[in-house]
Amino acid sequence: MASKVRLYVDHPLGEGQTVPLGRDQANYLFAVMRLPVGTVLSLINGRDGEWDAEVVEANKRAGVLRCLAQTRPLQLPPDVWLLFAPIKKERTAFIVEKATELGAAKIIPVQTDFTQSANRARQDKLQAHAVEATEQCGGTFVPEVEPLRTLANMLADWPSDRHLLFCDETLLEDPHEMADLPDGPWAIVIGPEGGFSNTEREALRNHRQSHPISLGPRILRADTAAVAALTLWQREKGDWA
Amino acid sequence: MASKVRLYVDHPLGEGQTVPLGRDQANYLFAVMRLPVGTVLSLINGRDGEWDAEVVEANKRAGVLRCLAQTRPLQLPPDVWLLFAPIKKERTAFIVEKATELGAAKIIPVQTDFTQSANRARQDKLQAHAVEATEQCGGTFVPEVEPLRTLANMLADWPSDRHLLFCDETLLEDPHEMADLPDGPWAIVIGPEGGFSNTEREALRNHRQSHPISLGPRILRADTAAVAALTLWQREKGDWA
Structure with a gap:
């Protein structure tokens, strides 16, 4: 019993709407998975919820689907951003995947004093990880991955209504x-491997909207800290309540 | 400014104690990292806390360290086990790493009805991941990774004083x-990709010591669920409080 294919498309979805497929997706569905005309699969686009759609044209270079009926409405996550300092490639991809699964509304890579410059991940690659994670986790919303900004710039230009959950690795309690x-709206800030610099820590502690929390007595990797902080936030302030 | 090397050895640690190194560790320290005689590094063995030790003999095939002073006492984690169904290799390694960082006392892979048999991870490899994670996260205790057992066997032989936190993916609230x-003592149970079978879910729900919890409205991968559940448990019942 195969589970239904779940696919993200950048195209409007609605009753009777036809959806043309690009070459990569057509190749995957019709050459690799060999789905015949008439197969029903799930479509999402991050805006119109989830739709059943049937294959009406199938060849290896192109294809057309037609939407049948909406199976789930769009479910927006709570208004929480994740700010994190890019780490090694694989673990950065992991953070984007986990933030998507755990329902972050926006994902913002930030350059900190101790961020290795080699870790500048490409925005389009990270956005693709968010799309893939949404396909996998049954979500209907894809969080936007923003371009890399410096933490200092972000803090200087911080929205006046957004609280900051500052995961301070030096706090034991x-x-x-x-x-x-x-x-209200929130953002979670996770430091890089090696932590924040003293200047950054002071800026984060003294920020008007900042609420420091401890993530326990052990040293957590940045990717673990991201999952832990999002879990705690979702459970208390988000949509797990 | 390089941070101090942190090394696990399976040898007693104590004041003045000499510690012989095996070939792999000697090669790493003296051929790869080129540490000279007199270098001070950190040793852990999972039992005697953390010790400063200096290099007294260094060559590529062997070496000797001598313990100077204890820098941290042994810090035992709270008495919580993590039971999880092995998933793909990389993600299973990830679960062991995260459980170690988050302070699980014991890690137990369990075979469930929907566990892919191809996912039988080797116990020695998983134990090595726990050692490496302990070196990295600054811990002094290495959780034991047990051999694979079936979930049915574990539940049939369940210790009468240990509570079970059952992460039920079908619970939305x-x-x-x-x-x-x-x-009291606890164990956290995480299902495989695809969830528990109906029989397993009933057995877990009806178990005398079982406490089901929800991990929110989105579908989480097994590795995300492991981190989320350990975080919630540590924060409420463990040593983050």
């Missing part, structure tokens, strides 16, 4: 209960 | 607050 944190 | 869970 938590200064407050997660449940006591204010409502 | 949580039946209880984490804070209300009882004290």
